[in-house]
Amino acid sequence: MGPELTVPPIYSPLRSAIHPRHVAIEAHTGEWAEEFSIGSPELRSQLVKSDIGTFAARIFPEGREEVITIAADFMLWIFGVDDGYCEEGEIGTRPGELLGALSRLIRIAQNPEVPMLADDPLALGLRDLRYRMDRYGTPVQVTRWVEAIGDYFQAVVWESFHRSQGTVPGLNDYTMMRMYDGATPIILPMLEMAYGYELQPNERDHTSVRAIAEMAHFIIGWDNDILSHHKEHRTGGYYLNAVRVLAQEYGIGHGQALVTAIAYRDRVMDLFLRMAEFLKATGSPQLRQYIDSLGDFIRGAQEWEITSVRYTTPDDPADLPSTFRDTPTDNSPEPLDIPAISWWWDLVPNLQDDTASRGTAYGSSVSVPSFLHPMAQRTA
Incomplete structure (x- = not known):
């Protein structure tokens, strides 16, 4: 068991916003959890008190309320699976049985x-x-949502294996799987649904767009690891x-x-901001909205985690920050030495040359490379 840690304010020059x-939305999610009896009564009570509806309202601050309620209910459902099945349930240390249930x-x-x-x-x-989902999403969006649930299930079974053995994976494997066992990819189709558009495949499946989503x-995922450390280790x-x-x-x-x-x-946040500015300068209006929504997702998760009783644990208070900082502790343009993600840094042109000229605020004006990016060559 690790020690108690004081978490300092984390770097987040992203906008703070919430749906009016x-x-x-919060009330609806509590009622939905009760209607479907998600989790044990004790777990359900804990989840309902965790402000998950408020979290969803931060992810889609100008989105359609009907879609936000789906996202909020789904996130509560996922916590019911993760807490009830995977981390605290009897089959959480039996990967084969867990795989069957999932x-x-x-x-x-x-x-x-x-x-x-x-x-x-x-x-x-x-x-x-x-x-x-069928009511508000396109067939492509619903299919992506279902496939992402399958990816999440695969990742939590992988984690269950390590839990059953009491082992800790290496950094590269952990980094790769953490992008899935946090269930964040499942929200991506809803980022489109909430604003009534569908990204075209030539943009959504472009390497750079996939990379910024992975960032x-x-x-x-890592913010959650940092801010939930007290909650997890104290058990x-x-x-x-x-x-x-x-x-x-x-x-x-x-x-x-x-x-x-x-x-x-x-360092990844710094790269995310650079990639966001680059793609917004070369992509469609729908892609610009999508990238803005990724920023809202990141900031919404951060603000939820420093305020939700799920992580502040008021009965045994966590030493979490109440504010954010607007400068990074590390803005090196060098890739992290993690093979699963180091290729991200190859996708932003003139990375080192432009470091000093970039502003720190998300959405600020920056110098965009003047050469023609492959995305700019698409057919209008």
Whole structure:
């Protein structure tokens, strides 16, 4: 078990925003959790008190309320799976049984009409979510949502294996899998749905656009690791996060590992901002909205985590920051020595030449490379 750690303000020069209907969204999610009996009564009470609806309202500050409520209900559902099945449930240390249970759930997401799990609360909740997704999403968006749930399930089974063995994975494997076991990719189709558009494949599947989405997954996942360390380590049981992985990888104490984790996520945040400015200068209006939504997702997660009782744990208060800083602790233009993600740095042109000229605020005017990027060659 690691030591108590004081988390300093983290680098986040992103806008703070929340949907004007956040109170109603929060109330709806609490009612939905009760209607479908998500988790045990104790777990459900904890989840309802965690302001998950408010989190969703921060991700989509100008989005359609109907889609935001789907996202909020889904995030509560995911926590019901993660807390109830994976981390605290009996099958959380039995990867084979966990895979079987999750495979049955993914079948519900794929085909909600199948005559399976008729009395299972998680299955009933997932059916409801899928039918609502069909109402507001395109077939492509719904398919991506279902596939992302499958990727998340695969990642939590991987984590379950390490939990069953009491082992800590290496940094490269952890970095790769953390982008999936946090369930952040499942929200991406909803970023489009909430604003009523669908990214065209030539943009959505472009290497640079996939990379900036992965950067967002990384930042959100590592921020959660940093801000949830107190919640996780105080239980005395097995836990897996970036601080623990870095401590093992480099043979350092948890305090230095925290400093390193913050530096690594700062370097990725710096790259995310650079990539965002570049893509917004060369992409469609829909891509610009999508990238803005990724920024809202990152900032929304940060603000939720420093205020939600899920992480502040008022009965045993965590030493979390109440503010953010607008400068990074590490803005080196060099790639992180993590093979799974080091290629991100190859995608932003003139990275080193432009470092000094860039502003620190997201959305500020920056010098965009003048050469023709492949995305600019697309057919109008």
